[in-house]
Amino acid sequence: xxxxxxxxxxxxxxxxxxxxxxxxxxxxxxxxxxxxxxxxxxxxxxxxxxxxxxxxxxxxxxxxxxxxxxxxxxxxxxxxxxxxxxxxxxxxxxxxxxxxxxxxxxxxxxxxxxxxxxxxxxxxxxxxxxxxxxxxxxxxxxxxxxxxxxxxxxxxxxxxxxxxxxxxxxxxxxxxxxxxxxxxxxxxxxxxxxxxxxxxxxxxxxxxxxxxxxxxxxxxxxxxxxxxxxxxxxxxxxxxxxxx
Ligand SMILES: *Cc1c(COP(=O)(O)O)cnc(C)c1O
Numbered sequence: 001x002x003x004x005x006x007x008x009x010x011x012x013x014x015x016x017x018x019x020x021x022x023x024x025x026x027x028x029x030x031x032x033x034x035x036x037x038x039x040x041x042x043x044x045x046x047x048x049x050x051x052x053x054x055x056x057x058x059x060x061x062x063x064x065x066x067x068x069x070x071x072x073x074x075x076x077x078x079x080x081x082x083x084x085x086x087x088x089x090x091x092x093x094x095x096x097x098x099x100x101x102x103x104x105x106x107x108x109x110x111x112x113x114x115x116x117x118x119x120x121x122x123x124x125x126x127x128x129x130x131x132x133x134x135x136x137x138x139x140x141x142x143x144x145x146x147x148x149x150x151x152x153x154x155x156x157x158x159x160x161x162x163x164x165x166x167x168x169x170x171x172x173x174x175x176x177x178x179x180x181x182x183x184x185x186x187x188x189x190x191x192x193x194x195x196x197x198x199x200x201x202x203x204x205x206x207x208x209x210x211x212x213x214x215x216x217x218x219x220x221x222x223x224x225x226x227x228x229x230x231x232x233x234x235x236x237x238x239x240x241x242x243x244x
Contacts, residue, residue, distance in 0.1 A: 004042055005049040007226045008033065011209075015220065018213040029213055032081050034205075034223035036061065037230045040068035046226070047076040055102075055221050057084030059093055066097055083165075083202075083221055085139045092116045095158075100125040102165040102202045102221070105139050110153050117158035125162045126153050127202045127219075130187060132180045133169035140166065143187060150191050150198065163200025163218070164188050168208070177208060181215035 001009075016026040034055040035043045043054055043065060056062035062082070069078065081100040086109050094101060095116035104110050104126050117124050128149055131140030141149050146164075154161045166184045168177035181203050191198040204212025206225035213220065224230060 001049075002045050004045045004227060007228075008046060008049055008051060011206075011222050011225050014209060014225075015213065018210040021210075022214045024213065028218060030219050032083070032202075032219060032221045033226050034083065034221050035065070035227060036084075036223060038227045040065040040072065042227055043078070044069060044073045044076065047073060047078055052077065053079045053081060055081040055083045055223075057082075059084070059090045063093060063097065081221075088112060095124060096121075098124070100127070100162070102127040102219075103129045103139060104153065105129045105131075105141050105149070107149060107152050110149065110156055110159060114156035114158040123158050123160040126159045127163045127165040127200060128153060128161070129165045129167075130184060132166050132183050133172065135169055138167070143183075146187060147191065147194070150196055154196050161196060161198060163198055163202055164191075165202035165219075167203075167205075174208070174211070178211040178215060181212050181217065185216040 011031060015029050015031060019026040019029055030053060032053045032055040033046045033051060036057040046054060080098045081102060082094050082098045083102045086094065086103055088108060091109060091112040095113045096118055101113065101124060113124055128146065129140040130146055131138050131142060150161060153159050164184050164187060166180060168180040184201055184203055188198050188201055200218045201216050202219040202221065204217045204220035206222050209220045209222060
């Protein structure tokens with residue numbers, strides 16, 4: 001097995017162990033392999049290992065990788081998740097080329113994605129990103145803005161509201177980050193009690209997936225634990241060293 005396939009199995013084992021530890025079924029949690037900064041060849045290894053859900057954060061990089069995967073491995077079908085910040089001039093590509101978007105955080109983006117979703121495809125699966133750490137530079141709605149945006153997304157014809165997404169502030173202590181996951185779960189419960197269908201919690205990454213699963217994560221987005229450490233700056237060659 002390749003290093004990537006070995007790492008993938010190790011992450012799936014971590015997910016299963018974390019689920020069991022809190023009395024959940026491992027099948028309740030889906031892994032999204034986040035391939036940003038890594039080449040299409042690495043992504044293909046994941047697909048060849050039988051894993052379908054992959055995530056990307058930068059649209060241009062994602063588009064060229066999608067073309068490359070289609071060329072090199074036309075038989076392998078990925079489920080593409082867009083998880084990065086969304087600029088309004090990039091919505092068409094996202095609406096056409098992705099199955100899921102985790103980072104919707106304003107009405108204008110939601111409306112454009114719905115209008116641009118091609119008719120032959122099923123509705124775009126949407127999670128709303130919530131900013132619970134108060135970091136100003138980060139995308140995501142505030143908890144106050146969430147019910148309004150959720151109602152908009154739920155009613156747009158070509159979007160399907162599926163859940164909420166958050167990224168805790170990595171500078172905060174672990175206990176605070178875990179409390180952030182708990183708050184996201186509560187916000188999803190609040191939406192459900194208002195009759196919205198909002199089953200998914202997209203939370204947890206390489207370093208904190210156990211905490212996220214203990215707080216109810218159903219979609220974990222894992223990059224470095226599978227593909228290796230990313231260089232600090234985008235565009236530099238990435239190493240395949242497994243993360244510690
Ligand atoms: C990069 C990224 C991840 C994966 O992070 P790792 O720490 O490498 O697992 C998850 N979610 C988002 C939104 C990301 O941009």
